[in-house]
Amino acid sequence: MLGWVRHDPHAAALSRTNFHGRTVTLAGGPALAAGATVGAAAGAATGRLAAAAIAAGAVSGAVGLYDDVVGNRPEQKAAKGFAGHLGALRAGRITSGLVKIGGVGAAGLAASALIGSRRGSGFGRGVDVLLGAGVIAGTANLLNLLDLRPGRAIKAGLLLGAPLAAGRGAAMTAGALGASAALLPADLDEEIMLGDSGANALGALLGVAFTARAGTAGRLAALAALASLTAASEKVSFTRVIQDTPWLRRLDELGRRPA
Numbered sequence: 001m002l003g004w005v006r007h008d009p010h011a012a013a014l015s016r017t018n019f020h021g022r023t024v025t026l027a028g029g030p031a032l033a034a035g036a037t038v039g040a041a042a043g044a045a046t047g048r049l050a051a052a053a054i055a056a057g058a059v060s061g062a063v064g065l066y067d068d069v070v071g072n073r074p075e076q077k078a079a080k081g082f083a084g085h086l087g088a089l090r091a092g093r094i095t096s097g098l099v100k101i102g103g104v105g106a107a108g109l110a111a112s113a114l115i116g117s118r119r120g121s122g123f124g125r126g127v128d129v130l131l132g133a134g135v136i137a138g139t140a141n142l143l144n145l146l147d148l149r150p151g152r153a154i155k156a157g158l159l160l161g162a163p164l165a166a167g168r169g170a171a172m173t174a175g176a177l178g179a180s181a182a183l184l185p186a187d188l189d190e191e192i193m194l195g196d197s198g199a200n201a202l203g204a205l206l207g208v209a210f211t212a213r214a215g216t217a218g219r220l221a222a223l224a225a226l227a228s229l230t231a232a233s234e235k236v237s238f239t240r241v242i243q244d245t246p247w248l249r250r251l252d253e254l255g256r257r258p259a
Helices: 002-006 028-043 047-070 081-090 096-115 123-146 152-165 170-188 195-213 216-233 238-244 246-253
Strands: 015-017 023-025
Touching: 028 047, 028 170, 028 195, 047 096, 047 123, 047 170, 047 195, 096 123, 096 195, 123 152, 123 195, 123 216, 152 170, 152 195, 152 246, 170 195, 195 216, 238 246
Parallel strands: none
Antiparallel strands: 015 023
């Protein structure tokens, strides 16, 4: 999949300079989005779960790729973070980041509706669907926030997904993680970047896997944690926290190409 994306006639638009000043390709993003989505759907226990995985993974990957390409334009770079995109909207501009936020949110809602709720119908089911949508979109955003150094987002995804790769529904998570692990060496070696496309898709698929196994309390707890981390990211640099915490720094640098 990665080779196919790299040889696409439009692949040149995916070239970027990373934090080390090396030229890398964002081809890893759509390759991961496609591979992880197919893997998750193939491992889903039911048709509805497969449809949920496709909705979350494919749409999150697609709008993420749109933001990766369009968001690199000079007029788009001024809007940073959720507050920046909302500020641009108030000024009458729709940024690529806002399109991504809306797309990931819609994908999360569709996927959560397909997953459903253990509470049958009515108000309780509606609450569960909204909570699930928040978890799916929030996990997509969290992995995107972590995608600032080679291999970091995939490592985080593997750690978050490991508990979900055992027990009921494990095959769906294993499919997504398998596609991620296959791209980890190229990511660590700074040949590729995931960008919004890969990070959003992987996060959304992990959110689907969690939502499919969690009840109301689990979804609420996960959403609260994700909301707290997202709010913290507006004030605190995750990279600085990782650098200042020895065990996190060692894990973050594990397998990475020397500077």
